[in-house]
Amino acid sequence: MDIMDSSNGLRAVRAGSATGAGLAGWQADTGRTVELVRKIPVTYWCPQGHETTPVFAELAEAEIPKTWDCPRCGRTACRERGAKADRPGEEPFKSHLEYAKERRTPQEAERVLQDALERLRRNRG
Numbered sequence: 369m370d371i372m373d374s375s376n377g378l379r380a381v382r383a384g385s386a387t388g389a390g391l392a393g394w395q396a397d398t399g400r401t402v403e404l405v406r407k408i409p410v411t412y413w414c415p416q417g418h419e420t421t422p423v424f425a426e427l428a429e430a431e432i433p434k435t436w437d438c439p440r441c442g443r444t445a446c447r448e449r450g451a452k453a454d455r456p457g458e459e460p461f462k463s464h465l466e467y468a469k470e471r472r473t474p475q476e477a478e479r480v481l482q483d484a485l486e487r488l489r490r491n492r493g
């Protein structure tokens with residue numbers, strides 16, 4: 369009974385497809401299916417102003433790359449025209465602590481140690 373049902377369904381699909389002309393008819397005749405994948409063109413602009421529009425298969429917004437290598441100059445293109453994707457000079461961020469460490473000379477370190485020892489002695493005494 370199950371087999372009968374599915375064959376009936378198959379026949380119904382074939383009959384429906386046969387009425388279609390063109391691509392739909394060809395697909396039905398050959399039994400092939402053309403996968404209709406939606407393509408999204410995404411435009412990127414590099415800092416030089418070159419425009420490139422790669423086409424992606426359907427992707428969630430989060431999956432679309434934020435940047436794209438410019439095929440003309442190799443710089444990093446991004447999705448906003450005029451945005452600076454190139455990182456301006458990789459200067460490491462210095463925290464206040466790091467500046468403090470730099471300023472601290474060995475003499476200062478010694479003094480800090482002496483102060484600590486003195487305080488310790490005072491507490492004992």
Ligand SMILES: [Zn+2]
Pocket residue numbers: 414415416417418438439440441442443
């Ligand atoms: Zn470019």
